[in-house]
Amino acid sequence: MIKKFIPLFKKLIVFALIVGFIYALAPHLLTSSEADNHQTTFISDASGEAMEQLTLAANSVNPYHFGNKQSLTPNRLKQVTSDIALPAAFGEVVITWSSSSTAIMIEATTSTISVASPNGLIQIEVYKGIVSERPNVFEGSKPFTLTAVFALGDATLIKTYEGAVVAQMPSDFWGGFVYTFIRYISLFAEGVATTLGLSLTGTIIGFIIALILVALRLLKPNSRDQKSVAFLKKFGSGFAKVYITVFRGTPMIVQASFFWYGLGLFGDALLCGLFVVSVNTAAYIAEILRGSIGAIDKGQTEASRSLGMNSIQTMISVIFPQSVKNSMPAIGNEFVINIKDTAVLSVIGIFELFNQTTKVAGIHYRQLEAYLVVALIYLFLTYTVTKILQRIEKRFDIEIRELPSSN
């Protein structure tokens, strides 16, 4: 029974990888615009001074959270979890409220609450909007529309507020765990896409840079070279050595901060993050490649040179293909490491998986549940990617070895 789903499952993983890849390259393709967040409509027949007062009232009045007296901005109004307070008046303007949905029931009589204002605490009259129907976490949210009629004498102005009642986070651990996962699954999914995209693209770009690096690293002047050629070779090799030492010797979090906050590269955090992952991975893969080139029998080079091929032709046609094939498991391992290591890029404000989780944890101040969810997601990602890579290695007939982490 379960076996039937394995191919489907694999397809899903591959799909997620592709989506992540696209997302890393062109994030705007996948994220919808957020223009529809805030909808208010004004209908009015008033004019002149009355109109001015009504408009001011309509623009100033927001519903409040009944418990903590926070003002509910349009975004917060879409995340209502408990009773709300609807002001009954603004100056001389009288406001009456009605709700389109049974999710919010508005009391007929007013009550008094004190809210913060620029002039300190003030007492205001409010209608209490009671949350009468609360969806469970699997149902998502129950939308409602509040219609406020602002009246000044005979003049009126009607404004509507779009809102939604959402599930409340259960107070027990497992309830909170499930709630966190279900409620914020789209946030987590976005994070997964960014993380996979960043680490996959970063590994591929890093691999390409590493090929160049290792070619430079292995340059050795010989007795037949002209002075200028010998100097260039020494310079290239020295550059690669310094590059590898620097990028392997400093933490990625420092590199990310240096390039983003220090140099302000690219002007786009995601691009800058991709750059950091790529150049960092390149240093590691260059060393992996150097090791596997060193492990290739010297006879291969000798045979190639004895046929009259020069050192560059030998590298490209004989040595690189073999060493790349041999180091495929280690390079795949770098990808898995990158899935975990891109978490540090949250420091430059990329909303990859870890940063999304911090956001989620902050909404409810329930760190344990959020970080357990993300730990399991990371584990799931690394485990499945490792399995997929092993499959690929098997297909390409590469010897599978258990590899230690490089950092």
Added chain:
Amino acid sequence: MNPIIRIIDLKKSFGNNEVLKQINLDIYPGEVQCIIGSSGSGKSTLLRCLNLLEEPNGGSILFEDVDLLAKETDINLLRTHMGMVFQSFNLFNNKNVLDNCTLAPIKVLKIDKKAAEAFALSMLDQVGMKDFAYQNPNQLSGGQKQRVAIARALAMKPKILLFDEPTSALDPEMVGEVLEVMKKLAKSGMTMVVVTHEMGFAKEVANRVVFMDGGVILESGTPDEIFTMPKEERTKNFLKRVL
């Protein structure tokens, strides 16, 4: 007739270890020279100096009157004229048999792919490996690998072939098939320098046998001279042990 390769006062040392001391040797076109001697006598090093896989420390090597050690010599070009066959075959593991034989002709001689493949196939046919053209080296036996290696060297149309103990890494059973191929080559008039422990082959095929010991050429001559009436005591001892 001018020698194709002329070695004059050749010296080579690894650190303080002097491997070749003042080697003088001429190799003539169409000739098969076998270099024999005990391990560590410098035979392989001498052979590897001929196409500069080892850089000599002194003396000179003239290939058709061109000094190999001169700075302006294009060593890659000269190497195309000197095919080399190694003890450990050294077939390119990432390429199949045919690609092994066409890689250098395409990349170095700039022959187009079709012509290179046709010629490589005829060379593979010559060593009896045509049927294996699309197999990978790791599917072949040692003797088959070595025959492919010979075909790979021949595909460059070399003027001379250097053999570095071509049968030393082979099962006794497979030595025969490789030696057969080499005999055929010798008969066709190919110039060959063979470092070998196969005394039977040296006796039968060589025009000249060179005995090396301790980094010098102790004795050289026709197979008859060396094998039946060696002059040096060291040569006698060596032959007594190996024959």
